[in-house]
Amino acid sequence: MCLAVPGKIISIEGTDPIFRCGKVNFGGIIKQINLAYVPEAKIEDYVLVHVGFAISLIDEAEAQQVFDYLKQMGELAELEETK
Amino acid sequence: MDSDLKTGGFVCPIPIEQYPNVLLAHGGGGKLTHQLIEKMFIPTFGNSMLGSRHDGAVFDISSQKLAFTTDSYVVHPLFFPGGDIGTLAINGTVNDLAMCGARPLYLSAGFIIEEGLPMETLWRVVQSMGVAAKEANIQLVTGDTKVVDRGKGDGVFINTAGIGVVESRYPISPASVKPGDAILLSGDIGRHGIAIMAVREGLEFESTIMSDCAALSGIVLSLLSNGVEVHCLRDLTRGGLASALVEISEAACVHLEIEETAIPLLEDVRGACEILGFDPLYVANEGRFVSFVPAHEADRTLKLMRNHPLGNQASIIGTVRNGKRGLVTMRSRIGATRIVDMLSGEQLPRIC
Amino acid sequence: MKFIDEYRDAKAVQRYAQALKRITQKSWTIMEVCGGQTHSIVKFGIDELLPESVTLVHGPGCPVCVTPVELIEKAIEVASIPNVIFCSFGDMLRVPGISRDLLTVKAAGGDVRIVYSPLDALKLAIDNPQREVVFFAVGFETTAPANAMAVFQAEQQGARNFSLLVSHVLVPPAMEAILSSPENRVQGFLAAGHVCAIMGYTEYEPIARKYRVPIVVTGFEPLDIMQGIYMCIRQLENGRAEVENQYSRSVKREGNLAAQKLIRDVFCVVPRKWRGVGEIPQSGLGLREKYARFDAETRFGIADHTADEPAECMSGLILQGIKKPHECPAFGLRCTPEHPLGATMVSSEGACAAYYQYRRRTSETD
Numbered sequence: 001m002c003l004a005v006p007g008k009i010i011s012i013e014g015t016d017p018i019f020r021c022g023k024v025n026f027g028g029i030i031k032q033i034n035l036a037y038v039p040e041a042k043i044e045d046y047v048l049v050h051v052g053f054a055i056s057l058i059d060e061a062e063a064q065q066v067f068d069y070l071k072q073m074g075e076l077a078e079l080e081e082t083k
Numbered sequence: 084m085d086s087d088l089k090t091g092g093f094v095c096p097i098p099i100e101q102y103p104n105v106l107l108a109h110g111g112g113g114k115l116t117h118q119l120i121e122k123m124f125i126p127t128f129g130n131s132m133l134g135s136r137h138d139g140a141v142f143d144i145s146s147q148k149l150a151f152t153t154d155s156y157v158v159h160p161l162f163f164p165g166g167d168i169g170t171l172a173i174n175g176t177v178n179d180l181a182m183c184g185a186r187p188l189y190l191s192a193g194f195i196i197e198e199g200l201p202m203e204t205l206w207r208v209v210q211s212m213g214v215a216a217k218e219a220n221i222q223l224v225t226g227d228t229k230v231v232d233r234g235k236g237d238g239v240f241i242n243t244a245g246i247g248v249v250e251s252r253y254p255i256s257p258a259s260v261k262p263g264d265a266i267l268l269s270g271d272i273g274r275h276g277i278a279i280m281a282v283r284e285g286l287e288f289e290s291t292i293m294s295d296c297a298a299l300s301g302i303v304l305s306l307l308s309n310g311v312e313v314h315c316l317r318d319l320t321r322g323g324l325a326s327a328l329v330e331i332s333e334a335a336c337v338h339l340e341i342e343e344t345a346i347p348l349l350e351d352v353r354g355a356c357e358i359l360g361f362d363p364l365y366v367a368n369e370g371r372f373v374s375f376v377p378a379h380e381a382d383r384t385l386k387l388m389r390n391h392p393l394g395n396q397a398s399i400i401g402t403v404r405n406g407k408r409g410l411v412t413m414r415s416r417i418g419a420t421r422i423v424d425m426l427s428g429e430q431l432p433r434i435c
Numbered sequence: 436m437k438f439i440d441e442y443r444d445a446k447a448v449q450r451y452a453q454a455l456k457r458i459t460q461k462s463w464t465i466m467e468v469c470g471g472q473t474h475s476i477v478k479f480g481i482d483e484l485l486p487e488s489v490t491l492v493h494g495p496g497c498p499v500c501v502t503p504v505e506l507i508e509k510a511i512e513v514a515s516i517p518n519v520i521f522c523s524f525g526d527m528l529r530v531p532g533i534s535r536d537l538l539t540v541k542a543a544g545g546d547v548r549i550v551y552s553p554l555d556a557l558k559l560a561i562d563n564p565q566r567e568v569v570f571f572a573v574g575f576e577t578t579a580p581a582n583a584m585a586v587f588q589a590e591q592q593g594a595r596n597f598s599l600l601v602s603h604v605l606v607p608p609a610m611e612a613i614l615s616s617p618e619n620r621v622q623g624f625l626a627a628g629h630v631c632a633i634m635g636y637t638e639y640e641p642i643a644r645k646y647r648v649p650i651v652v653t654g655f656e657p658l659d660i661m662q663g664i665y666m667c668i669r670q671l672e673n674g675r676a677e678v679e680n681q682y683s684r685s686v687k688r689e690g691n692l693a694a695q696k697l698i699r700d701v702f703c704v705v706p707r708k709w710r711g712v713g714e715i716p717q718s719g720l721g722l723r724e725k726y727a728r729f730d731a732e733t734r735f736g737i738a739d740h741t742a743d744e745p746a747e748c749m750s751g752l753i754l755q756g757i758k759k760p761h762e763c764p765a766f767g768l769r770c771t772p773e774h775p776l777g778a779t780m781v782s783s784e785g786a787c788a789a790y791y792q793y794r795r796r797t798s799e800t801d
Contacts, residue, residue, distance in 0.1 A: 002434075002435055002469050002470055002471020002472065002474075002496070002577065002627065002628075002629055002655060003360045003433060003434050003435060003471055004577070004629045004632070004685075005354075005357045005358050005439075006436070006437065006438035006439060007354075007358075008437070018584070018587065018588065018591070019588070023289075025354075026354035026355070026357060026358050026436065027350045027351055027353055027354025027357070027436040028290065028291070028349075028350050028351025028354050029288050029289070029290045029292075029351050029354040029355045029358065030288065030289040030290070031288040031289070031358065034552075034554065034581075034584065036584060036693065036697075037580055037691055037693045037694045037697075038691075038693075039693060046437065046438060048629070048632060048685050049358070050434070050577055050578065050581065050629060051434055051524070051551065051552045051553065051578060051581045052551060052552025052553075052554050052555070052581065053552070053580060053581045053584065055577065055580065055629065055632050055633055055691060055694065056632040056685045056686070056691060058438055058684050058685055059683065059684050059685075060684075062683040062684040063438060063441075063684035065683060065684070066442065066447075066658050066659070066662055066681075067441075067447065069662060070447055070450055070451065070454075070662075073450075073454050074450065286549070286550075286551050350436065353436060354436060357436065357439065358551075359551070360525075362478075415478070415479045415480050416443055416445055416479075417443060417444075417445045417448040417449075417479050417480070417481070417484075417657045418445050418448065418449060418484075419479060419480025419481065419483040419484055420480055420483070421477070421478065421479075421480045422792075424791075424792050426772075426792075431525030431526070431528060431529070431549060432524070432525040432549060432551060433524065433525050433526045434524045434525075434526060434574065434578065435470045435471060435474075435497055435498065435499055435524075435526050
């Protein structure tokens with residue numbers, strides 16, 4: 001349920017939506033992955049892969065929010081300390 | 084010599100048209116066994132002891148401490164990226180001798196071959212052993228061959244036993260490990276296990292990862308010849324770095340503290356571990372070892388190791404502390420500590 | 436590795452830990468419902484970084500752990516049939532049935548194989564038309580799209596020798612079962628990020644409202660978990676009970692519509708028994724009538740099994756977060772990974788196994 005790993009799409013084959021698959025690179029390891037569930041994914045995109053299927057397209061902008069949140073918290077904490 | 088044979092050659096010396104597969108008769112002790120010995124084994128390992136064609140090998144060794152070890156090799160598949168059962172059979176036993184602080188000298192090899200194994204396959208394995216023996220500077224001086232019925236073996240099983248002369252001045256064993264000792268790792272972990280996974284049916288993936296299978300005697304002897312006071316050595320095999328450390332901590336009754344960030348790991352080995360759900364600490368290696376040396380020797384040992392091609396990624400990964408009983412802890416990369424224990428079985432790929 | 440390493444940054448994790456200490460005023464009990472999160476927490480030692488007053492409990496988030504004994508027995512029965520190639524994820528091989536597991540079947544000569552993906556099992560079926568290939572389809576919603584696709588492609592390619600032994604479970608009904616129990620102590624949830632990547636999180640909104648619990652969709656890396664816990668505590672301290680999304684880089688509110696469509700096409704919701712918990716209505720997936728020929732239970736005429744758990748095993752209470760592994764009298768003594776009494780000790784994601792491997796001797800580090 002849980003083990004899904006981000007990887008980068010390096011090639012895509014097939015036009016049939018169900019059988020569409022591609023080579024995904026995980027830090028140097030390349031595996032053939034089914035892309036039927038990420039029809040909008042393109043080469044160079046990062047996808048989350050679980051048991052041979054891409055289940056989600058990773059949103060690079062949202063990926064930053066963990067760090068923006070931290071920054072905001074830090075600024076808030078500093079504000080409180082100066083009160 | 085037969086015209087089939089080429090020195091150091093790539094042509095299988097057994098006439099393939101006649102014997103494309105190993106037969107039960109090849110293990111029978113008669114003509115065919117003879118042919119195997121004369122045409123395949125003796126020319127490959129070429130030395131006078133094997134050449135005397137006697138039951139055992141007899142040789143002089145000065146009155147020093149000897150190290151003696153044996154191991155059996157049953158790996159499947161027989162051939163994998165970076166090696167095969169033959170390279171493992173030589174290097175595995177050479178490494179066990181090296182871990183005793185010994186210079187490996189002589190090995191024996193017992194083959195248990197499954198009827199029907201292609202002769203070409205046997206030849207490839209034996210060739211690999213010849214190359215590994217040369218690189219490890221050992222001589223294969225005696226051996227045995229048996230053939231079992233089809234279905235009763237897995238291609239080929241190999242047992243090797245080895246003898247070496249101990250060159251370490253200090254007793255190398257877990258008992259010599261002391262609180263304060265530094266723990267050094269000779270290089271990055273996990274290559275062998277992942278190289279095998281990559282070719283296992285049902286789990287294949289494209290990778291350029293090669294097994295790290297190698298003879299460690301050279302690098303170990305360089306530490307000894309430079310007078311390093313080595314307390315303990317252990318090569319990492321099945322069960323990985325974690326198992327080696329847990330075994331030593333329990334035998335020595337000490338607490339080993341290691342740092343996750345100090346453990347070298349190749350990016351693609353990591354990628355493979357991530358997708359299979361493996362913890363690299365438990366993935367098999369065949370050409371890496373840990374050493375325990377007094378704290379004041381740590382930097383010098385590290386330098387010596389890094390000077391050797393097999394140790395260029397060597398790292399100081401931790402320290403030995405006092406302990407009531409065997410314990411291994413690791414500080415994770417986020418700064419919290421966890422206990423490292425043995426796994427009860429083989430690590431299996433997971434989805435959860 | 437991108438999208439992994441950044442979320443394991445020690446400094447950032449420490450800053451979240453400090454922020455948590457700042458905002459936590461009262462005691463809170465939070466449940467994470469995903470084996471992968473349990474694994475991450477124990478492996479990285481995240482629980483060490485939390486304020487003392489925050490208790491993390493591990494829920495029934497491991498589909499391996501919650502697969503009923505009866506189904507393991509069915510799997511063993513199918514795997515023992517000659518001519519069957521029984522394919523499974525690695526996790527399932529050591530889960531104990533009544534007296535054996537799938538590895539025992541393999542040792543006795545059964546053709547039991549580990550595969551990475553259900554499509555690998557389908558490929559085996561196509562390459563071996565004279566054999567029967569059965570795939571053990573265990574999992575939460577995360578794995579359902581993959582299993583659905585295997586069935587769909589099997590149909591498209593006319594594979595007549597491929598079937599699934601289905602044991603799919605759904606998270607929201609399990610959460611409701613826990614929350615509606617009179618012994619419930621859980622005040623907030625970390626929802627399973629990858630389950631939500633598929634299903635979205637609209638199903639959790641009525642649960643949050645009905646039971647007044649904050650639910651934060653959370654990822655799996657240390658930073659994700661720290662931020663998820665922070666967001667949950669912040670809600671609790673402020674008396675809010677909403678669904679929030681920490682894992683927004685991979686999860687959208689509506690989830691993955693293409694995946695949901697195929698799941699609906701192939702599967703329907705059925706009641707399912709959860710090991711250690713009992714039957715929860717509408718909590719599982721089964722194959723639809725039109726795909727019935729791909730159901731291994733029908734194909735091989737597998738009878739229903741009944742089985743009782745070993746009396747001493749309290750995995751049910753552990754899965755509901757009511758007890759912790761070290762509170763079980765058998766933990767580490769009569770129940771170990773080598774001799775597990777229940778699935779929570781066998782599966783590496785099970786709370787008991789995770790505790791055993793990483794914490795067993797905490798007292799000895801003092």
